[in-house]
Amino acid sequence: MNENFKLLNKKIKILHLIQHMKIGGGQKALTNIISSTSISFEHVVVSTFNQYESELNKLNSSFIDCEKKNILKIIREEAPDIIHYHWWPGFKMIPKNKIPHNCGIIVTVQDPTPVEDIQADIYISGSNFINLFQKHIDGKKRIVIKSYIDVREFTLKKKKNTEIIIGRHSTIYKNKIPENYIKTLLDFSLKAKFIIAGDGESKIIEKLNLEIIKNNAQNKIEIWPGEKIKEMLSICDIFLYITPDDSFEGFANVISEAMVAGIPVIAENKGGNSEQIIHGKTGFLCTGYNEARDFCQLLIEDRILRLKMGGNSKKRGLTFDHTIMGKQYDQIYTNLVKLNNKEKQ
Structure with missing residues (x-):
């Protein structure tokens, strides 16, 4: 002792x-x-x-x-x-x-x-x-x-997919999910599937699901419960973490968790995100939806860059x-x- x-x-x-x-x-x-x-x-x-x-x-x-x-x-x-x-x-x-x-x-x-x-x-x-x-x-x-975080918990065995998965997990509260988030993701027009995982306010989760149905986007966007966060991370190719304009993360657990899982992270250049993400090496820090979309497109098109960033992301995540x-x-x-x-x- x-x-x-x-x-x-x-x-x-x-x-x-x-x-x-x-x-x-x-x-x-x-x-x-x-x-x-x-x-x-x-x-x-x-x-x-x-x-x-x-x-x-x-x-x-x-x-x-x-x-x-x-x-x-x-x-x-x-x-x-x-x-x-x-x-x-x-x-x-x-x-x-x-x-x-x-x-x-x-x-x-x-x-x-x-x-x-x-x-x-x-x-x-x-x-x-x-x-x-x-x-x-x-x-x-x-x-x-x-x-x-406990990095052992998020050192996951990756699974291969037939399509690109852009994932996100967080508590699903008003201060975490931007307004019109489903429409924003659909407007990105990316050749990828979005998975949003997490628990939170049932009314907000229900609203997200209704928006998916309203836009006939059931095959494009899925909402998963919090118990499936690790399953989502194990198949995720890109981690996209966008929050409302007035929401500032100090040091987001979810970003660290995605990094340990070996996923390049795209998040806004605000709050403590720059203390986690090394822009251009472990992911990208963006300003606004257009940049977020462009960085996603870049990683979708460039598999070598995506895998390289994922490896860099994992190495850095393990230091957390x-x-x-x-x-x-x-x-x-x-x-x-x-x-x-x-x-x-």
Whole structure:
């Protein structure tokens, strides 16, 4: 065991507070943190919904529904060593001086919006892009730990197709899918089949399917459930990730996952996408639908370039391994507990 953990003489209890444990990138980032950190930590997730129950069980992490129990009461009863907020706009955090227990406070920010300053011990941005929006926080309290994934999960055996597949997966919410997305894809007039995989709001999924039927595009575009994401990636030739104009990804898990699967990625040159995609080598960064269409056409026509970019994409994607992220969180958790113990003495 690491010497840092020997000094602590006990498991460190981390109380993770997050707005909702519904299917989403921020929630997946939380479980990636838990799965990548040392066994010297005890993780307790405090949230609502819990659509990640089976995953948390596999990680030996407990769950507390804060809709049924007051958060301050939970903190008193659990007496954590560290409270780790996984902040998203709209989630109200408790200022450190209001916490009814002496412990370290960490805030991880996965959204490019200025986070509330609650005088936490440390603020962690999930990308350099997100960190640009946190300059109101004391620079000594801010660091960047990029939101990495379990690369083993997306190292997939590729399958051959008789047609080009342009895939995409994400949570299917309003802030992820552009308006008139089906019409946009059809207007591309590409010799390829589109597959959109993911779970989310049933009304939006139903609307997408109705638009496909309305345009007689059942053989051109398909909507697959989230359970088939890996199957989609295993047959995907090109990964096209377009989001609404006002939606900015900090460090998109889905892009990393597609890269690890060996797929060239086309995404808009905004948010943290340029921290993942190397333009012209692992895929393309585009501005607007016309460029996205042209880059897709280029990769459809040039098989050698498509395969070369897919290989480059995989190599780069493998550097986004969550074990790298886990070691960084291990050190932060340990240092914060040791510092807090000194202050108590």
